[in-house]
Amino acid sequence: MTFCVLGANCSVYDPMQRLAGVTRASPICEGCTNRCEKQLHLLKYDYLDLSQLIPANPAPSEAKIARPKPASRPPMDMNIYVLRGQIAYTLFTAADALAQFLGDTGPGWRDMREGYAVTVNVSYLHYRVPDLARMPRTERAWDLQTDVVNALSGPEVMVLFSLLHRRARKACGLDAKLITVPGYCPKCNVPSLRRADDNPGKISCAGCRHAMSEQDYLAAQRVVFTRSGCET
C-alpha cells in the first residue's frame, strides 16, 4: 500500500494530515482515476464552450459592397483562442506520448479537423487512464506556445488536464469570482479564507475547504482579536 503520487493535487488530499489517498497497484488512487476520466470528458465540452465564445466571421453581404470598417467586427479574445488550441494540443500530445509508451498506433489521426481530433483523443485516453498513470516522464513540447521540450509523467499530464479544465471554466464564466477575506481559518490556522462573489454569506477556506456562515466567521475573528488584545 502506498500513497497517491499526485500528492497535494490528489482528489482526496487531506491538508491537515498532509496525506494523499492510498493506493495498491496503481501510482494514483481510485478517486484520482475517476476524476481524470471525468475531466477528460469535460475537456471535450470545454473545447465546445470555448468555441462558442469565438465570434464567427460575418457572412459576406450582397446588399453592401462597401468594405466593413475595422471596428465593425466583434473583437476576438486571443486568450480564448489560445486556450482552446492548448486543450486540443495537450490531448493530442498526451495520446501520442501514451501510444508510444504502450507501443500501439494511437487513435489513428489522419487529416482530421481539430474538434474531431479532440473527441478521438479523449476516447483513446479515457479507456487508458490506468495506463496513463504508469507513463514515465516523456519528452514532448507540452506547451503549445513555447515549443520548449520538457518531460512530463502521466500523473503530471493529469494535473495539466485539471489546470486546463479550471482555466476553461473561468474563461466561460462558470466559476464565480473568489474574493479573499481577511483573517485566519479557525480550523487550519492559515490566512486562506475566500468568499464567492455570488454567495457572500458563505466563507470557506481554500486550504482545508472548511466552510462557515458569515456570523461564524465574524465570531471566529472576534475571538482572535480578543486573544491578541486588540478588541475595540
Ligand SMILES: [Zn+2]
Ligand atoms: Zn489521488
Ligand SMILES: [Zn+2]
Ligand atoms: Zn482551513
